[in-house]
Amino acid sequence: MMALVSELSMNQAAAMKLQQEVKEKEQELEQSYVRMERGEAPNEEAEREWLRMVRDDARREKEIMERKEVPNVCHCGILPGEFQLRAHFVRTMPGFFFIIVFFCIPV
Numbered sequence: 001m002m003a004l005v006s007e008l009s010m011n012q013a014a015a016m017k018l019q020q021e022v023k024e025k026e027q028e029l030e031q032s033y034v035r036m037e038r039g040e041a042p043n044e045e046a047e048r049e050w051l052r053m054v055r056d057d058a059r060r061e062k063e064i065m066e067r068k069e070v071p072n073v074c075h076c077g078i079l080p081g082e083f084q085l086r087a088h089f090v091r092t093m094p095g096f097f098f099i100i101v102f103f104c105i106p107v
Contacts, residue, residue, distance in 0.1 A: 041047035
């Protein structure tokens with residue numbers, strides 16, 4: 001008999017705890033409605049999630065724009081990290097040539 005009373009007492013305590021949780025959730029829901037009527041996020045977690053989504057969208061948009069940008073090209077029309085070698089032959093006299101070499105390195 002004592003075991004049954006003890007088990008009943010434990011079940012009553014669990015039921016009281018669950019009733020308290022229900023009341024807390026109802027209050028939280030009511031506060032969410034009030035905040036939404038004022039044009040705010042329903043709760044702190046929803047606001048953080050929204051801000052994270054906005055930040056991620058802005059980051060993605062920025063990355064897309066950066067990919068679309070034309071890379072910097074130097075005055076001789078080559079990309080950064082490349083270089084160009086040009087050689088010109090100049091005839092000074094019959095049978096004699098000078099070779100002039102130009103390096104073009106972008107800055």
